[in-house]
Amino acid sequence: MTIQRPRGTRDFLPQDMARRRHLEDQLRKVVGRWGYQEVVTPTFEDLELFTMKSGEAVVGELYNFTDKGGREMTLRPELTAPVMRMFVNEMQALPRPLKLFYFENCFRYERPQKGRFREFWQFGVELIGSEGPDADAEVIALANTMLGVAGIQGDLHVGYLGIIRHVLQPLESEQQGKIMRLVDKKDDKGLDDFLEEVNAPIDMRMKLLRLISLTGGEAISKARDLLGPIPEIDAFQQVLTLLDAYGVGYTIDFGIARGLDYYTGMVFEIYAKGLGAQKQVCGGGSYKLIQLFGGGDVPSTGFGLGFDRIMEIYDIEPVLQKTIVIITTESTRITAIPVATKLREYVPVYLDIMNRTFKAQLSYANNIGARYALILGDREVAQGLFTFKDMESGTQESLTLNEIILRLTGESN
RNA sequence: GCCGGGGUGGGGUAGCGGUUAUCCUGUAGCCCUGUGGAGGCUAUGAUUCGAGUUCGAUUCUCGAUCCCGGCCCCA
Numbered sequence: 001m002t003i004q005r006p007r008g009t010r011d012f013l014p015q016d017m018a019r020r021r022h023l024e025d026q027l028r029k030v031v032g033r034w035g036y037q038e039v040v041t042p043t044f045e046d047l048e049l050f051t052m053k054s055g056e057a058v059v060g061e062l063y064n065f066t067d068k069g070g071r072e073m074t075l076r077p078e079l080t081a082p083v084m085r086m087f088v089n090e091m092q093a094l095p096r097p098l099k100l101f102y103f104e105n106c107f108r109y110e111r112p113q114k115g116r117f118r119e120f121w122q123f124g125v126e127l128i129g130s131e132g133p134d135a136d137a138e139v140i141a142l143a144n145t146m147l148g149v150a151g152i153q154g155d156l157h158v159g160y161l162g163i164i165r166h167v168l169q170p171l172e173s174e175q176q177g178k179i180m181r182l183v184d185k186k187d188d189k190g191l192d193d194f195l196e197e198v199n200a201p202i203d204m205r206m207k208l209l210r211l212i213s214l215t216g217g218e219a220i221s222k223a224r225d226l227l228g229p230i231p232e233i234d235a236f237q238q239v240l241t242l243l244d245a246y247g248v249g250y251t252i253d254f255g256i257a258r259g260l261d262y263y264t265g266m267v268f269e270i271y272a273k274g275l276g277a278q279k280q281v282c283g284g285g286s287y288k289l290i291q292l293f294g295g296g297d298v299p300s301t302g303f304g305l306g307f308d309r310i311m312e313i314y315d316i317e318p319v320l321q322k323t324i325v326i327i328t329t330e331s332t333r334i335t336a337i338p339v340a341t342k343l344r345e346y347v348p349v350y351l352d353i354m355n356r357t358f359k360a361q362l363s364y365a366n367n368i369g370a371r372y373a374l375i376l377g378d379r380e381v382a383q384g385l386f387t388f389k390d391m392e393s394g395t396q397e398s399l400t401l402n403e404i405i406l407r408l409t410g411e412s413n
Numbered sequence: 414g415c416c417g418g419g420g421u422g423g424g425g426u427a428g429c430g431g432u433u434a435u436c437c438u439g440u441a442g443c444c445c446u447g448u449g450g451a452g453g454c455u456a457u458g459a460u461u462c463g464a465g466u467u468c469g470a471u472u473c474u475c476g477a478u479c480c481c482g483g484c485c486c487c488a
Contacts (some may be wrong), residue, residue: 004461004478005479007478007479050488053488055488056485060414060486061486080488108486108488110486111414111485112480113481114483116487257414258487259486276483280487283487283488304488321450329447354441356445358446358447359446359447359449360442360449362447362448362449363447363449364449366450367440367449367450370449373449375448377447379447387448389448391449391450393448394448396448409451411420
């Protein structure tokens with residue numbers, strides 16, 4: 001009986017990895033140009049890091065374990081908390097804003113479905129130490145650019161929690177949290193019931209329900225009509241103005257609420273088509289987590305991209321490399337080695353290690369889709385020239401090694 | 414945790430109570446010992462696991478497991 005791979009995990013074959021690395025490279029390029037620097041945190045952390053952030057209930061979805069020293073640990077389910085922990089531990093004295101990014105695997109014990117795995121990759125960004133519309137807009141614009149290079153036309157929804165929080169101010173924070181969760185789930189009935197239950201003032205109910213239904217171009221002015229000139233609306237308006245300057249298209253959506261207390265103002269989500277139920281490819285916002293982990297009162301803004309979900313719809317094929325297969329005979333096996341070594345400075349080179357016949361080596365070159373074959377037999381050794389064969393056209397010519405190198409490095413294809 | 418649909422060689426499939434378990438493809442080798450892609454031949458290799466029904470199970474029943482899709486959740 002063979003051993004199966006664990007549920008919800010995947011093996012990535014060379015073809016898969018070529019595509020994944022290609023996307024990864026594109027994303028790295030973008031964040032690099034925006035001045036973000038990579039960090040890596042441990043694959044596992046203290047369980048408490050995540051229960052502090054997300055509550056005890058998350059343990060049900062974690063790959064947690066007790067190590068041999070009796071410590072409660074877990075494979076990381078996300079990277080915002082680890083990066084914040086890292087900041088508190090060793091980055092508090094660095095010049096701000098800190099612009100960090102990460103690309104790592106995460107683990108959640110959940111039922112797999114389309115776009116959802118137990119091991120998955122997140123490409124994320126955290127902008128630490130700056131808050132306000134400028135930071136909010138930069139982060140959103142960056143996310144938008146990243147999806148752009150992935151060839152994804154995302155549907156960007158932007159909301160501003162500060163506005164809802166303003167409305168809910170009179171309520172206790174626990175009640176606020178519950179309401180935010182209901183709003184986020186778009187559970188209108190549950191929301192109604194709960195407002196009734198906590199005896200929310202009629203005026204507040206009306207404002208809340210009206211507010212979360214606002215979308216589209218006039219949402220801001222309607223919100224202002226509804227709530228008056230509160231500073232949160234002005235801040236949100238600034239974010240939108242900046243997004244316009246960045247050339248980012250968006251939909252205003254006060255219905256994005258996020259049920260967690262540490263989100264402070266701006267929140268956004270990006271959805272993509274063709275992904276079934278798990279269509280969200282990006283989510284983020286501004287938040288305050290650093291105090292929770294024992295650091296100062298430092299604001300942050302960030303987002304995570306669902307790398308695997310993007311891969312599902314990523315249709316850019318990487319350019320193939322100009323692989324060359326050296327064809328030898330029994331007598332030229334050894335002379336071929338320095339040739340291979342030289343060519344390996346430029347392109348992927350295959351040298352027979354199956355003790356194959358001349359013909360079989362050529363056949364192999366064909367089967368792996370090699371672009372060129374370099375024939376090195378007695379004839380070539382006698383002539384001092386190599387036979388350079390284009391496997392696509394079938395044409396071949398006698399060339400020196402230097403001429404061959406020029407062919408490999410000169411042409412674009 | 415819940416609901417539906419599925420698991421037959423590496424990949425794609427046929428069979429649906431008794432078959433040497435079909436075919437395609439892949440891989441390796443040969444026909445063809447300096448020229449690949451075609452063709453032929455040979456080799457390779459599978460009924461997800463466990464219980465039950467039956468004289469007999471790949472086929473029927475139940476359970477488990479994994480995959481696919483959905484619910485819940487989504488930090």
